[in-house]
Amino acid sequence: MQRRHLLKALTFTVSAALMGTAAQETLAQAKTVKVGVLHSLSGTMAISETVLKDVALMAFDEINAKGGVMGYKIEPVVVDPASNWPLFAEKARQLLTQDKVAATFGCWTSVSRKSVLPVYEELNGLLFYPVQYEGEELSKNVFYTGAAPNQQAIPAVEYLMSKEGGAAKRWVLLGTDYVYPRTTNKILRSFLHSKGVDDKDIDEVYTPFGHSDYQTIVGNIKKFAAGGKTAVVSTINGDSNVPFYKELGNQGLKATDVPVVAFSVGEEELRGVDTKPLVGHLAAWNYFMSVKNPENDAFKAKWAAYAKAKKLPGADKPLTNDPMEATYIGIYMWKQAVEKAKTFDIDKVIAAVGGQTFKAPSGFTAMMDPKNHHLHKPVFIGEVMANGQFNVVWKTKGPVKAQPWSPFIPGNDKKKDEPDGKSAT
Amino acid sequence: MSKIFGWCAGLLLMLCAQAQALDAALVGRLMTGDSDEKSQAITELVVSGDPAVAPLLQAFADGDLQASGSRALITSGGRIVDAVTAEVLPALPDDHEDLVVNNRMRRELADALAVLKLLSTERADRLSAARTLVNGADDAMLPLVKKALAAEQDSEIRGLLEGVAASMEIRTGDTAQRMAAIIKLGEAGGSNAKKLLLPLTVKNADGTWAEPDGDLRAAAASSLRSIESRLAWGERVGLVFAGLSLGSILLIAALGLAITYGLMGVINMAHGELMMIGAYATYVVQSLFRTHLPAWFDWYPLLAVPVAFVTAALVGMLLERLVIRFLYGRPLETLLATWGISLVLIQCVRSIFGAQNVQVENPAFMSGGVALMSNLVLPWNRIIIIGFALVVLGAVSLTLTRTRLGLFVRGVTQNRTMASCVGVATARIDTWAFGLGSGIAGLAGCGLSQIGNVGPELGQGYIVDSFMVVVLGGVGQLAGTVYAALGLGFANKLLEAWSGAVLAKIAVLVFIIVFIQRRPQGMFALKGRSLDA
Numbered sequence: 001m002q003r004r005h006l007l008k009a010l011t012f013t014v015s016a017a018l019m020g021t022a023a024q025e026t027l028a029q030a031k032t033v034k035v036g037v038l039h040s041l042s043g044t045m046a047i048s049e050t051v052l053k054d055v056a057l058m059a060f061d062e063i064n065a066k067g068g069v070m071g072y073k074i075e076p077v078v079v080d081p082a083s084n085w086p087l088f089a090e091k092a093r094q095l096l097t098q099d100k101v102a103a104t105f106g107c108w109t110s111v112s113r114k115s116v117l118p119v120y121e122e123l124n125g126l127l128f129y130p131v132q133y134e135g136e137e138l139s140k141n142v143f144y145t146g147a148a149p150n151q152q153a154i155p156a157v158e159y160l161m162s163k164e165g166g167a168a169k170r171w172v173l174l175g176t177d178y179v180y181p182r183t184t185n186k187i188l189r190s191f192l193h194s195k196g197v198d199d200k201d202i203d204e205v206y207t208p209f210g211h212s213d214y215q216t217i218v219g220n221i222k223k224f225a226a227g228g229k230t231a232v233v234s235t236i237n238g239d240s241n242v243p244f245y246k247e248l249g250n251q252g253l254k255a256t257d258v259p260v261v262a263f264s265v266g267e268e269e270l271r272g273v274d275t276k277p278l279v280g281h282l283a284a285w286n287y288f289m290s291v292k293n294p295e296n297d298a299f300k301a302k303w304a305a306y307a308k309a310k311k312l313p314g315a316d317k318p319l320t321n322d323p324m325e326a327t328y329i330g331i332y333m334w335k336q337a338v339e340k341a342k343t344f345d346i347d348k349v350i351a352a353v354g355g356q357t358f359k360a361p362s363g364f365t366a367m368m369d370p371k372n373h374h375l376h377k378p379v380f381i382g383e384v385m386a387n388g389q390f391n392v393v394w395k396t397k398g399p400v401k402a403q404p405w406s407p408f409i410p411g412n413d414k415k416k417d418e419p420d421g422k423s424a425t
Numbered sequence: 426m427s428k429i430f431g432w433c434a435g436l437l438l439m440l441c442a443q444a445q446a447l448d449a450a451l452v453g454r455l456m457t458g459d460s461d462e463k464s465q466a467i468t469e470l471v472v473s474g475d476p477a478v479a480p481l482l483q484a485f486a487d488g489d490l491q492a493s494g495s496r497a498l499i500t501s502g503g504r505i506v507d508a509v510t511a512e513v514l515p516a517l518p519d520d521h522e523d524l525v526v527n528n529r530m531r532r533e534l535a536d537a538l539a540v541l542k543l544l545s546t547e548r549a550d551r552l553s554a555a556r557t558l559v560n561g562a563d564d565a566m567l568p569l570v571k572k573a574l575a576a577e578q579d580s581e582i583r584g585l586l587e588g589v590a591a592s593m594e595i596r597t598g599d600t601a602q603r604m605a606a607i608i609k610l611g612e613a614g615g616s617n618a619k620k621l622l623l624p625l626t627v628k629n630a631d632g633t634w635a636e637p638d639g640d641l642r643a644a645a646a647s648s649l650r651s652i653e654s655r656l657a658w659g660e661r662v663g664l665v666f667a668g669l670s671l672g673s674i675l676l677i678a679a680l681g682l683a684i685t686y687g688l689m690g691v692i693n694m695a696h697g698e699l700m701m702i703g704a705y706a707t708y709v710v711q712s713l714f715r716t717h718l719p720a721w722f723d724w725y726p727l728l729a730v731p732v733a734f735v736t737a738a739l740v741g742m743l744l745e746r747l748v749i750r751f752l753y754g755r756p757l758e759t760l761l762a763t764w765g766i767s768l769v770l771i772q773c774v775r776s777i778f779g780a781q782n783v784q785v786e787n788p789a790f791m792s793g794g795v796a797l798m799s800n801l802v803l804p805w806n807r808i809i810i811i812g813f814a815l816v817v818l819g820a821v822s823l824t825l826t827r828t829r830l831g832l833f834v835r836g837v838t839q840n841r842t843m844a845s846c847v848g849v850a851t852a853r854i855d856t857w858a859f860g861l862g863s864g865i866a867g868l869a870g871c872g873l874s875q876i877g878n879v880g881p882e883l884g885q886g887y888i889v890d891s892f893m894v895v896v897l898g899g900v901g902q903l904a905g906t907v908y909a910a911l912g913l914g915f916a917n918k919l920l921e922a923w924s925g926a927v928l929a930k931i932a933v934l935v936f937i938i939v940f941i942q943r944r945p946q947g948m949f950a951l952k953g954r955s956l957d958a
Contacts, residue, residue, distance in 0.1 A: 042780040043882060050781055164460055166528055177927050207926040210886060212877040213674075215667040215807070216921045222800055223660060226616035227623065239782055239878045246787075246876075250794050250804030256532040274786060277793075280528045313779040383527055385488075393527040 031068075032075040033344055035060065036095035038106025038116070038127075043083025044210045044238040048323070049108045051268055052130060053078060055324040056105050058306040059331040069335050070342065077101055083238075085115045092116040096123040102344040103128065103334050105327055109237060110134060110180040117142065126346050128330035130323045132263060132285070134183035135404040136412075140419040141346075143333070143353055144374045145326040145366075147286050148402035149187050153233075155379045156261045156284035157188060159394050160231040161195065166259055168231035170201040172221050175235035177206040184235055184263070190408040201228070211240045214247040222251070225258045232260040241265050245273050245281075255280025255383070266321035267388065271314060275388045285322035286362060286377040288390045293363035299328070300361075319388075325361050329375065332358050333368055364399050371418040374402030447477050449495075449509045455485070456492050456524055464533050468565045471537045479541045481508045486534040491521040533563065540566045543573035543586070551577070555585035559592075559617060559799075567593045588613050592621055603641060611648025615799020616656060622649050659801040664922055665915075670807040672914025673814035674876065676907060678887045679894035680814075680821055681866035683906040685741075687895050688838045689858055691749055692760045695767040696891060697884020699863045702740055703733035703870025704879045705774060708783050723788040726871075733871035734864040740770075741863020745856050753855075767884070774881045782880035791875060806875050813872050821865060822903055834858045838901075893937055899947030908948060 037056050039049040060074040068074060077099045081088040088107065095101045096119065103126045107113040110133050120127050120141040132147035159165040173188060175181025185204055192202060203224050205217060224230055236244055241262070248260065254277075261282040267289050270278075289300065300320055307315040337352035338344060354370040360377075367376045376399035382390025405412035447470070455466040470478045480499060484490045489501040490508075497508040498521065505514040526534065539554035551573075558570070567590065574586045591606035592614075598606060607625075610618040625636040625645040636642050678700065685693045707729040714725040744766060752759045787806055794804040825831035833854045836844040845851045873883065894913060898905030913933065920929035941947075 042775065046780050046880070047782055164527070164529060205925065208930060211926060212886070213667075213671055215670060216664075216918055217926070219660065219663045219667065220922070222616065223656070226619045226656065226800065228620060239880065242782070243877050246806075247804065250792060250802070250806060252794060252796065252802045255528055256535065259528055271784065274792065280531055282528075313781055391525050391527075393525075 031072050033069060033072040034075050034077050034099050034101045036092075036099065036101035036104035036106065037076055037078045038081060038088065038091060038095065038104050039108065040083040040112075041078075041080040044240070045083040045108055045112075047239045047269060048237075048264070051319075051321070052105075052108070052323055052327050054307070054310070054312055055303065055320075055327050056331060058303065059328050061306070062302070063331070063335060069338050072344075081112065085109075085111045088112040088115045089119050092119045092125070092127075093123070096120070096125045102126070102338075102346075103349070105130065105330060107131070108323070109178065110183075111178050113137075113142075114179060124346055126334075126349060128327075128334060130326035130330055132322070134180045134187070135402075135406050136183055136409070138373060138404055138419045140350065140373075142373065143330065143368065144402070144404070145330040145333070146323060146375075147377060147379070148374055148404050149184060149406050149408075150403040151286060151377055151379055151400050152263055152284045153184050153188060154191055154408075155394075155396070156263070156282070156381055157191065157233065159284075159381050160259060160261060160282075164394070166231065167229060168259070169197070169228045170224060170230040171197065171203070172224055172230060172232040173202065173204045173235075174217065174221075174232055175206055176209055176211070176237045176240065178209070178237075180237070181206065181235035185233075187406045187408045188233060190410075194408070207236070207240065209238065209240070212243045214244045215251075217244075218247045218251050218253060221258060222253060230258050232258060234260050234262040235264060236262070237264045241269050242273055245270075245278055248281075249274065249277030255282075261381075266323070267319040267390070268321050268324075270384065270388045271317070271319060273388075275384055276386050278384045279386050281384045282381055282393075283384070283390060284379065284381050285390075286379060287320075287322045287325040287360070288380055288382050288392060289320045290382070290385075290389045290391065291361070291363055291380070293361075295359055295363060296361040298361075299325070320361070326375075329358050329360050329366050366399065369401060372402065372404060373419060374404055375399075376401050447475055447481065447509050448473070452481070452497050452509055453495055455481075456490075456495075456497055460527075460529055463530060464563075467533050467537050468563050471540055471566060471569070477508070477511070479538065482534055482538050482541070484508075485524065485526065486531065486538065488523065488525070490524045491517060492524050493518040493521045497524075536563060536566070540569050540573075543569065544576070548579060548582070551579070551582050552585075555582050555589065558589045559585060559615075564593050564597050567597070584613060588618070592618065595621055600638065600641070604644060607641060607644045607648050611644075611651050614648075614652055616652075617799070619649065619652050619656070622652070655798070656800050659798040662797065663801050664918060666803055666807075668915035668918040669811060669911070670914070671918055672911035673811040674873065675890055675894050675914055676910035677810070677814040677817060677869040677872050678866075679891040679898075679906055679910055680817060681862045681864070681869060682891045682895050683898070683903055684821070684834075684862035684865065685859055686892070687901050687903075687906065688834060689855065689862070690756075690838070690900075691753075691859070692756050692763065693749075693862075694760060694764040694888065695744065695770060695884075696866055697886075697888035698767045698770040699737045699741055699866035699884070700870035700873065700887060701774065701879075701881065701884040702770070703737045703867030704785070704874040704883055705778065705783070705870075706733040706736040706867065707871045707874045708778075708785050708879055711785055723790060726788060726875075729871055730868065733867040735867075737867025737870065738860040738864030741866070742856050742860040744863075745859040749859065750852065750855060767888075771881045771884075778881070780881060782878045785874040785879050787875055810872050810876060813868075817865060817868055818903075818907065821861075824861065825903065830854075830857055830861075834861075896941065897937055897947055899949035902947070902949045905947055905949035 037053050039053045040046050041050055041053060057076055060076050063069060064073050077095060079091040079095065081091045095104055105128045107116060107129050108131050113129055117139060121139060125141055127142045128145055129142055130145050132152045135148045160168045171192060173185040175185060189202055221232060259280065259282055261284060263284060265283050266285060303320050304318040307318045333353055333356045336356045337349050341348040341352040353368055355368060357365050357367045360366040362378055364378045369376060378399050379396045380392050381394040382392045385391050405415040407413060451466050451469055454462050458466060484499040484501050487501065489499060491498045491500055499506045499508050505517055507514065535557055539557040542550045542554035545551055570586060570590050574590060577583050577586060587609060591609040594602045595606040610622060622645045625642060626649060627635050629635050634642060682696050685691050685696065710729040710732050711725050714722050748762055748766065749759060752762060791806040791809055794802040796802050825835065833849050836849060837851050837854045841851055894909045895906055898909030917929055917933050920932050
């Protein structure tokens with residue numbers, strides 16, 4: 001009886017030990033960490049978001065080739081929320097509960113971010129959001145690597161007000177009808193008031209997503225411009241920009257008469273447009289492909305090689321843009337934070353992201369603010385050139401700290417410059 | 426007077442003496458100064474009258490000017506020439522740098538170049554120069570404009586130049602000149618003249634008039650009124666054109682459906698995807714032209730139109746043969762099956778061409794527009810689409826009323842059994858008719874590719890509009906489709922001008938729902954026994 005017991009115990013220990021080593025072995029072989037990529041690969045936003053997925057995969061490849069994050073290879077989980085805002089939340093939940101991703105890089109429009117935000121807060125996930133947005137939001141679970149209004153919209157309007165920018169007196173605020181343009185225009189209206197512009201000199205116009213007939217709007221801009229030097233601030237998102245700029249060019253509205261500054265139009269969006277009639281129209285970003293510095297040269301070369309190797313559409317003319325740069329920065333900041341925290345635990349990583357720095361392709365060192373989850377970034381204003389690139393006509397001396405709570409919205413002065421829910425650690 | 430003449434002559438002599446030698450200091454300021462200095466340098470260069478100024482400024486405006494140390498190098502036309510010494514260099518020095526222009530410089534350069542071209546011997550050059558200057562120019566260039574005006578014989582250019590001179594004198598002249606300028610602007614000016622006159626009629630912040638002279642103020646106000654009434658006409662014509670353009674787009678999108686749904690009664694949810702196939706066919710033809718026949722690129726639409734028609738028609742006929750013919754008389758199943766087909770087609774295109782939009786470039790003659798009035802430019806691509814829609818409409822109605830196929834199609838749709846009895850091969854006619862409807866959808870796609878985006882979801886944006894047009898017009902009626910398309914186009918544009926794009930779209934939908942409830946048969950109903958069939 002005793003012997004049998006002993007035998008049993010023996011076999012148990014041996015088998016347990018064996019299983020233990022086996023488990024360790026598989027762990028050493030696989031040793032991967034899953035990371036989510038949540039970008040629309042179809043629908044109206046695919047024009048902008050597809051390349052963000054590609055640049056994220058490129059960065060993962062690059063990190064994996066150098067040994068991964070703390071020795072763990074990154075295993076990307078790519079999902080397509082198809083420009084469908086509720087689907088974003090569904091896919092996010094899938095990433096967090098089924099795939100248990102360590103971090104997600106994704107979203108472009110603010111509606112999609114607002115749609116996934118409750119999911120990330122409920123399941124304590126980690127999202128890096130790479131696009132300029134309207135501010136008015138801070139979440140413990142989100143890091144914003146794009147620009148806040150004071151890092152894009154306000155400097156752009158200030159430039160157009162200056163003599164160099166054309167000394168505009170009247171303003172058309174034109175946007176797609178959703179939260180980002182509405183909030184940005186609210187901030188801009190209040191900013192313009194503070195500069196002495198009357199309401200009669202501000203015209204706010206909205207169009208639905210995917211709108212394609214801009215005849216009336218361009219006609220109205222012309223009419224409005226007859227009342228004094230006018231500039232247009234465009235927050236049109238997605239592929240509507242193509243018919244808008246086509247109409248602008250065809251109706252002969254030149255940048256020298258009425259400049260249009262856009263916040264969601266970069267190199268990639270202009271790919272489908274004949275840019276010759278658009279020369280001189282402006283865009284404000286924190287990075288342009290045409291910026292000259294060694295980091296950017298390396299970034300462009302890497303992207304061109306990657307696009308060619310993977311036979312991406314448009315690889316014959318590889319383009320980089322601001323949200324791609326922001327995605328790239330975000331991925332590296334996450335990697336650095338994981339290595340600092342020495343764990344993939346969400347709360348510990350969140351605590352470690354603040355204060356990370358990265359030598360960005362913009363030529364400046366981007367820093368994640370220790371508190372407010374936003375990047376300190378430089379601001380560039382560029383004019384469209386005939387080849388579809390941007391010529392930088394104005395830039396800040398150094399990186400600017402983000403103000404997610406714009407002082408131009410009443411009541412924001414009382415809000416704290418850091419997320420409310422403190423990390424559990 | 427003679428003194429001025431002598432001074433001018435002296436200046437001319439001086440100019441001749443130093444011809445071909447630009448002032449190096451001036452060129453230096455043009456390259457390295459801040460914007461104010463640059464603009465000053467441009468004005469001084471123009472006033473200097475040196476013939477070497479024009480190529481220099483042109484190169485600057487075109488981005489063909491490079492700085493190398495203190496030298497300005499013009500790189501246009503494959504040669505590298507020093508702008509000051511006219512020396513030809515074999516290659517660009519290593520330290521060369523692009524000289525970039527911003528909007529402000531671009532505007533001043535355009536004005537300066539226009540002033541230089543005013544004395545050109547080519548009428549077209551002078552005309553385009555005068556048109557550029559209508560948007561205003563530096564006051565220092567007034568003497569040059571006046572000189573050009575004195576020498577000008579052509580009445581059209583004279584008219585423009587008088588406006589240009591007036592727009593400068595209104596700021597700088599004495600009272601009599603300003604008065605004349607105000608009246609002149611009131612007679613001929615457009616939106617730019619309005620901008621100049623407005624400041625004369627407003628009050629300053631402290632309550633005093635910005636323009637102290639009461640007579641000038643009154644003249645400015647009356648000039649403003651006449652300009653505004655002229656501009657209002659431009660806006661009205663613009664609105665009508667916009668409605669016509671949107672109507673023509675709706676018409677061309679709905680025409681194919683008017684045959685497949687209207688005549689044959691097939692609820693074809695894949696209609697939009699047939700349009701998308703037409704647009705992609707256009708894209709493929711365009712890409713082939715770009716790689717194989719770049720010299721003929723502008724003519725690609727001539728081939729794209731038949732290719733789009735045939736491709737879409739073939740896909741449509743295939744669909745009819747393989748799926749739809751088994752579902753005649755079962756509208757619900759047809760709806761579901763064609764909807765499924767539409768998803769399959771979208772996914773096919775996505776796999777072949779990628780999910781992103783593809784770039785269909787307009788041929789050169791479809792870019793730009795005709796300037797009808799100072800504030801009204803009609804874009805060529807829209808004019809051509811209107812014409813294209815009319816041609817397609819004409820072709821469809823001729824096919825249906827004048828050809829044997831059309832006769833059979835009408836016969837089969839009106840009374841299938843009777844047509845069959847008298848020897849019409851109804852099954853084959855169905856296939857042909859469906860092919861015709863699909864082909865027209867392909868043509869629509871070809872047209873739409875010139876105006877909007879071409880992507881796998883192109884059809885989704887038009888399918889609802891197409892059904893709306895056909896149902897509103899009355900099923901089975903080509904004329905109804907035309908009226909409905911134009912009506913919806915105008916209604917949409919009128920409402921948009923009044924309430925904005927978002928509300929206009931909602932209002933139009935509400936109107937259609939109410940209309941269909943009151944009159945389910947649509948605007949024009951087919952009379953007679955045929956409907957019972």
